[in-house]
Amino acid sequence: MPDLFIDVYDVFMRTYPGFLEATVVTLQLTAIGVILGTLIGLIFALMKISGSKILRGIANLYITVIRGTPLIVQIMFLYFGIVEIYTMSNFWAGAIALGVHNGAYIAEIFRGAIQGVDPGQREASLSLGMNRKQTMQRIVFPQALRRSIPPLGNQFIITLKDSSLVYIIGVAEIFSLANREAAQSYQPFESFLVVALYYLVLVMIFTFLLRLYENKLDVDKA
Amino acid sequence: MIVGKNIHKSFGDLEVLKGVDLHVKPQEVVVLVGVSGSGKSTLLRCFNFLEMINSGEITIDGHTINPKKEDLAKIRAEVGMVFQHFNLFPHKTVLENVIEAPVTVKKMKKEEAKKLGMNLLRKVGLEDKADVYPSKLSGGQKQRVAIARSLAMEPKVMLFDEPTSALDPELVGEVLQVMKQLAEEGMTMVVVTHEMKFAKEVADRIIMIDQGTIIESADPKNFFENPQNERTKQFIQLVE
Numbered sequence: 158m159p160d161l162f163i164d165v166y167d168v169f170m171r172t173y174p175g176f177l178e179a180t181v182v183t184l185q186l187t188a189i190g191v192i193l194g195t196l197i198g199l200i201f202a203l204m205k206i207s208g209s210k211i212l213r214g215i216a217n218l219y220i221t222v223i224r225g226t227p228l229i230v231q232i233m234f235l236y237f238g239i240v241e242i243y244t245m246s247n248f249w250a251g252a253i254a255l256g257v258h259n260g261a262y263i264a265e266i267f268r269g270a271i272q273g274v275d276p277g278q279r280e281a282s283l284s285l286g287m288n289r290k291q292t293m294q295r296i297v298f299p300q301a302l303r304r305s306i307p308p309l310g311n312q313f314i315i316t317l318k319d320s321s322l323v324y325i326i327g328v329a330e331i332f333s334l335a336n337r338e339a340a341q342s343y344q345p346f347e348s349f350l351v352v353a354l355y356y357l358v359l360v361m362i363f364t365f366l367l368r369l370y371e372n373k374l375d376v377d378k379a
Numbered sequence: 380m381i382v383g384k385n386i387h388k389s390f391g392d393l394e395v396l397k398g399v400d401l402h403v404k405p406q407e408v409v410v411l412v413g414v415s416g417s418g419k420s421t422l423l424r425c426f427n428f429l430e431m432i433n434s435g436e437i438t439i440d441g442h443t444i445n446p447k448k449e450d451l452a453k454i455r456a457e458v459g460m461v462f463q464h465f466n467l468f469p470h471k472t473v474l475e476n477v478i479e480a481p482v483t484v485k486k487m488k489k490e491e492a493k494k495l496g497m498n499l500l501r502k503v504g505l506e507d508k509a510d511v512y513p514s515k516l517s518g519g520q521k522q523r524v525a526i527a528r529s530l531a532m533e534p535k536v537m538l539f540d541e542p543t544s545a546l547d548p549e550l551v552g553e554v555l556q557v558m559k560q561l562a563e564e565g566m567t568m569v570v571v572t573h574e575m576k577f578a579k580e581v582a583d584r585i586i587m588i589d590q591g592t593i594i595e596s597a598d599p600k601n602f603f604e605n606p607q608n609e610r611t612k613q614f615i616q617l618v619e
């Protein structure tokens with residue numbers, strides 16, 4: 158047991174100088190993945206609740222395909238699909254893949270949040286003479302947005318962890334650090350243990366920040 | 380003021396309104412009664428075009444509405460509606476709730492709307508609550524805000540769908556008081572309620588709906604003392 162502890166400590170001491178840089182990359186991937194995913198998700202959520210059968214069909218197809226295939230396949234697909242055709246860095250190929258992937262999940266978050274707003278809200282708004290658009294913009298969306306913050310935070314944390322898959326196209330994020338260290342030191346167990354701790358601490362920090370923010374929202378609303 | 384002619388409304392195979400005729404005169408207060416599921420809410424919702432009738436005709440202030448061709452938002456603005464569960468906007472303060480429609484729909488200036496809003500809140504006795512959020516209010520206060528919010532659009536007629544049914548008994552009075560005051564000021568009102576004391580005191584006419592048809596229509600005195608329909612008699616026995 159003390160041996161393991163010393164080995165882990167060694168790996169930690171060797172990796173932490175690179176850790177900061179890798180963390181920045183991971184956080185950038187996560188941020189772009191979530192922001193892009195939010196934009197895509199918003200568009201597809203609106204398509205899904207729209208009156209047009211065609212738009213609904215497109216949105217359904219997108220969501221089904223993305224949710225029905227592994228993220229790692231999507232990353233490779235986009236990598237060989239875009240990077241080959243357009244000159245784009247591996248980082249951006251990975252970030253876009255995360256965004257496209259998140260888009261499907263966030264679309265469902267928004268759709269659920271919009272449809273979860275009490276129908277009485279819409280009726281009250283319409284009964285006051287507000288039209289559909291005004292009702293959506295001023296009454297339904299603001300409430301839906303509040304409802305989607307907790308699941309969006311959750312999605313952020315999932316993305317933080319999912320971003321590790323981007324190592325497969327050679328982006329130097331946290332997981333690739335472990336991979337490299339494992340290969341060089343012949344201490345794979347210790348290396349992955351250290352990286353697991355890195356992720357765990359990051360996730361705990363963001364979970365804590367999210368809680369703070371959600372509590373603040375609750376207070377505002379009350 | 381608001382006239383329904385031969386209104387039919389079905390949900391799928393279920394025919395809820397089976398040819399309802401209702402003529403509400405200006406400044407008249409009509410109370411609608413009937414057992415649960417008889418179609419009272421549906422009738423009110425048709426008058427506000429939250430539900431579309433399958434056949435028949437609705438006329439508001441002399442103007443027969445063709446729902447396919449007209450701007451329903453404009454028509455709804457003329458017909459206020461108060462719901463059983465208040466449906467206040469939880470993300471807006473009390474005053475913001477009241478001025479939302481005047482500002483958004485009528486493009487009223489914020490300052491002017493606030494003045495109007497404060498006057499209406501004073502009218503329902505809640506000017507001191509202008510800046511709080513609805514979650515801080517009691518049920519009775521919420522419903523009074525909802526009434527003020529409706530009035531802010533200066534509707535020609537007000538529809539009330541069981542406005543006190545979700546309230547604790549001790550809070551019913553304050554809402555009925557506001558409604559009574561409105562009636563005295565000459566507002567045209569259609570009220571679904573189980574508050575028979577209110578019906579007796581305030582209604583010009585009480586209408587009984589049963590299984591989607593009007594089976595009794597009389598002034599309060601005749602309604603209670605001399606009901607014609609068997610079902611009305613049963614209903615009166617039940618509520619008294």
Ligand SMILES: Nc1ncnc2c1ncn2[C@@H]1O[C@H](COP(=O)(O)OP(=O)(O)O)[C@@H](O)[C@H]1O
Pocket residue numbers: 390393395413414415416417418419420421422
């Ligand atoms: N949107 C709807 N879809 C299907 N059925 C409905 C809908 N709204 C009301 N109904 C049905 O219509 C009947 C009358 O309902 P309602 O008008 O709410 O009655 P009341 O207000 O008199 O209790 C009920 O049987 C109810 O289940």
Ligand SMILES: [Mg+2]
Pocket residue numbers: 419420421540541
């Ligand atoms: Mg009802």
